[in-house]
Amino acid sequence: MNCESVQDLLPLYLSGELTGEGLAAVQHHIKACEACAQSLSADRQLDDVLRTAMLEHSPDVSAVLQRVHGKMATSGWKRMLHVRSLRLAALAAMVVLVAVLGVSSFRARQVQRTTAMAAANDHYSDLVLLRHPDWAYQPDDVARFMLEEFSRQDLLAVITPQGAVFEKVRLCNLGGTQYAHFVFRTGATETSIFLIPNGQAGNKRESIHLADAGHGLEASGFSSEHLSGVVVGDKGQVQTQEIAKRLGGMF
Amino acid sequence: MELDDVKFVRGTSLTMPKDWTFEFETVALPHAGGLLRYALHLEGEKARAEDLVQDTLLSAWRHFHQFEQGTNCKAWLFRILKNLHSRQMRRMSRKPEVSLEQDEFRLAAPERISANQQVRDAFARLTPEHQEVLQLAAVEGLGIREVADVLQVPQGTVMSRLSRARASLRSVLQTRAFVRKEGL
Numbered sequence: 001m002n003c004e005s006v007q008d009l010l011p012l013y014l015s016g017e018l019t020g021e022g023l024a025a026v027q028h029h030i031k032a033c034e035a036c037a038q039s040l041s042a043d044r045q046l047d048d049v050l051r052t053a054m055l056e057h058s059p060d061v062s063a064v065l066q067r068v069h070g071k072m073a074t075s076g077w078k079r080m081l082h083v084r085s086l087r088l089a090a091l092a093a094m095v096v097l098v099a100v101l102g103v104s105s106f107r108a109r110q111v112q113r114t115t116a117m118a119a120a121n122d123h124y125s126d127l128v129l130l131r132h133p134d135w136a137y138q139p140d141d142v143a144r145f146m147l148e149e150f151s152r153q154d155l156l157a158v159i160t161p162q163g164a165v166f167e168k169v170r171l172c173n174l175g176g177t178q179y180a181h182f183v184f185r186t187g188a189t190e191t192s193i194f195l196i197p198n199g200q201a202g203n204k205r206e207s208i209h210l211a212d213a214g215h216g217l218e219a220s221g222f223s224s225e226h227l228s229g230v231v232v233g234d235k236g237q238v239q240t241q242e243i244a245k246r247l248g249g250m251f
Numbered sequence: 252m253e254l255d256d257v258k259f260v261r262g263t264s265l266t267m268p269k270d271w272t273f274e275f276e277t278v279a280l281p282h283a284g285g286l287l288r289y290a291l292h293l294e295g296e297k298a299r300a301e302d303l304v305q306d307t308l309l310s311a312w313r314h315f316h317q318f319e320q321g322t323n324c325k326a327w328l329f330r331i332l333k334n335l336h337s338r339q340m341r342r343m344s345r346k347p348e349v350s351l352e353q354d355e356f357r358l359a360a361p362e363r364i365s366a367n368q369q370v371r372d373a374f375a376r377l378t379p380e381h382q383e384v385l386q387l388a389a390v391e392g393l394g395i396r397e398v399a400d401v402l403q404v405p406q407g408t409v410m411s412r413l414s415r416a417r418a419s420l421r422s423v424l425q426t427r428a429f430v431r432k433e434g435l
């Protein structure tokens with residue numbers, strides 16, 4: 001395969017969609033051709049830089065999510081009026097519960113759940129599926145962010161789960177809010193801790209636990225006076241609830 | 252502080268018939284942020300972009316039983332969003348507007364803005380076609396086939412457009428001092 005053919009296939013190679021003979025041919029060529037290897041590396045780095053920049057500037061999606069949850073609920077109520085009386089009893093009980101809690105807090109909680117699921121999704125995409133060798137954010141950006149947003153110098157030591165080792169950190173965006181995503185490792189098990197900076201945390205002490213956050217993961221969110229976060233790990237293997245409780249009580 | 256346990260028990264959903272709420276919240280809603288970024292690119296204005304994302308998610312929710320489990324939900328959502336937007340454009344025959352925000356950072360002094368903002372600035376100078384393909388492939392992580400599906404163009408077109416878009420972005424970035432440092 002010559003350089004021109006390889007250049008044509010590089011977009012597919014970069015997106016991980018090249019398979020079989022095409023993949024083998026490109027890999028073979030790149031090992032021998034420094035120019036194509038450099039071109040591939042430059043494209044990959046360009047994508048990383050662009051992704052980093054665009055995600056840093058992501059819009060806040062929480063307002064849309066609240067509206068969607070509200071519409072889903074409203075639509076659901078209408079449809080459920082046609083179901084059998086036994087389910088109507090449960091429906092009535094739920095209506096009372098929602099009325100007591102207040103619709104706005106109910107929707108806010110839905111957003112909290114969505115954030116926890118987004119965190120689980122992020123963990124799954126980046127750590128399980130793609131296994132990014134290098135994270136999008138440059139070390140300088142992370143250092144600046146940590147210094148500006150988290151006042152505790154000993155933060156890393158404090159949040160490290162018992163028996164785990166810190167592996168990496170990056171900035172990520174969940175529902176329009178910027179989080180620091182820390183990864184800790186215990187043997188083959190990875191635990192993600194997402195922390196929202198001080199300035200953006202609400203002052204209500206709240207928590208949520210999703211025993212099933214999809215992808216075989218569980219997630220626990222917490223909110224304390226100075227910090228909010230989500231802990232994600234393999235279902236039944238990482239004690240996300242305990243870690244979240246410890247962190248929530250600590251800050 | 253008390254931790255409360257929110258468990259999802261199949262068959263007890265009260266917000267959606269046929270028990271799709273859990274799946275929808277798990278695989279679809281986490282992509283709301285990416286959808287809003289793409290909608291902002293298409294609409295150029297926040298309120299309209301939010302409306303488009305809302306319509307997309309509600310349409311996806313109504314048709315979620317048609318979503319093929321195991322395929323990329325993100326690509327499916329982006330396709331719905333693009334279809335809805337194209338339909339709106341045909342109905343209203345309007346052109347996308349450039350947001351004020353973009354104009355603001357176009358005018359920002361290079362020495363006073365961060366490296367990330369310079370990259371966004373450079374991105375804003377690309378053609379809408381190049382922005383779109385880079386946003387879908389590089390930023391949102393869709394595959395070539397998925398981008399082709401969203402844009403309704405052949406895969407070959409996506410690949411050549413992506414190569415040209417990367418070259419254009421690199422060309423704009425190379426006029427910036429920080430690029431020399433980054434080695435792009």
